[in-house]
Amino acid sequence: MSESSNKPPLSLTPGQWSFIRWKTIGQLEALEVHHPLFQATLFLQGAQLTQFAPKNEQDWLWLSPTARCEPGRAIRGGIPICWPWFGDPARNAPEVRKRVKTESAHGFARTALWKLEAVNESAHEVEISLSLEANKDFEAVWNGHALALLTFNFSVQGCRLALTTTNLGSAPLAYSQALHTYLPTSDIINSRVLGLGHSHYIDTLKGWEYLKQDGPVYFEGETDRIYEYGETLTVVTPEAKRKLTAVGSDSTVVWNPGPEKAAKLTDFPASAWKSMLCVETANAASDYRVLNEGQSHTLGVLIGRA
Template identity: 70%
Template sequence: MSDSRNKPPANGTLGPWSFTRWNTIGQLEALEVHHPLFQATLCLQGAHLTHFAPKDEPNWLWLSDLARFQPGSAIRGGIPVCWPWFGNPARNAPEIRKRILSEQAHGFARTAVWHLEDVRENAHEVEISLSLNANHDFDHEWEGRALALITFSFSIRGCQIALTTTNLAPEPLAFSEALHTYLPTDDATRTRVLGLGNSQYIDTLREWDYFNQEGPVYFDGEVDRIYETDEALTVITPHTRRKLTSVGSGSTVIWNPGPDKARRLSDFPDSGWKNMLCVETANAASDYRVLNEGQSHTLGVFLGRT
């Protein structure tokens, strides 16, 4: 795609597309999809999906009422892209940690401006691809050379995301990552996640020890766990059922800040924990990945109805 397509024209301009238009949200450039069957909003900063919904349905993603759309600030809600490391740098494997020159959690991809590669549309689907070249521009944060390509496929059935990492350096590249999906609920205490029963997890709130999950995951306070699983998951809230099916992932993060941490978080309502949960498709903890020169790995998730 020519560079001219990556330069947003005036708000609401369709450009060369039928259903997709440029817009500005706060101070960030975004692509908005207005398809007869669904709608979506995707910010170039962070390749951050903030809205997806089939026609006449509310947003399938939770977005904080206090979310900031400002350069350099991570957006609270939607689906942040955590890359090329996940979580606290110090909690990553030594092969990843030795490359990180920042104390920032979750990497730099979620605040970097991605490049628009392609928009494809038809009567049933819209596909948008963005790329991030982790080159010398990020030398102050990370020692590595890699290309991240993310593709969003929207349809009436749901939303599919594929994040592909390619190592551009001659030496092996170790990295961790996550598609940090925020989901809405009317009541977190009446919400459960199925599909994790009988799997092992790290509980970051209990000295990072390992535990075994029995039955569904419930939310009665703060939850922060890394599960060792690649099973399809079902999230049941008082009024919705969603299924998340992953590829290229051997770990899943389940997170809710609970009431105490919610009060300490930025851009997060004090009572917001009651109306959200995160189910993160990841390569985290011992599930990190290593690529030789020219090799690629794809992490993906499909969010749909059960």
């Protein structure tokens, strides 16, 4: 952890913050970070980061130009939080699936209202923590009791997310999750992901066939794969190289909708598939996690320069 994270949090009274201010964007409340070294935008709904950029640099995250900021609607882009299940509930392990009472994908955290827990500021970084207690308020869609604590750390070197889940119930809790990171590119065809060579993956577009990766991952159309890999990756685009360093993960999802699916997605221009890709730090497929009473697990990613 950074040095500042060991300091007591500052008062949550906005007037006492140096670099952060509240802002209403669309119909949602967000925290805007205006630090001399970087800027960021973080929504309370979904604990969703939609912007991070060091000074004089382009946004490190991709946000759809037609994204809508409305209550109960997932924002298209940034880093949505998929929790306490990832993807189609029916495609999850039985232990995860039996707790889900809806057919909706990706859990409820990305549209739930999170609580601001702490803010730490320094001359070099900003750290913000948000929490979501999954209790009886969500019993219509999920059977469980857990606490999600998500901490964001921003600095000129990059941004770090750490999502800690604690089982507040008395029975073992099985869940899956992902930090659904959207990254920008000027040309998807000339973009690639390095570090997954020789790892195995599930290709969801080929009947969930189990395959082996040979070399870098390129994008030639719709791509939707769950890799059995959770370590450091490098995303190369014509503009930049980004290193994604995972913690608490043994699975990575690589996704691009391609032209046909892009035309059907909400809040997504038909041609936008050419300008984005997703590399998601995850606990997905066989990498789902089980927590006994009181146990915690942290899933994290550091997005930095390569």
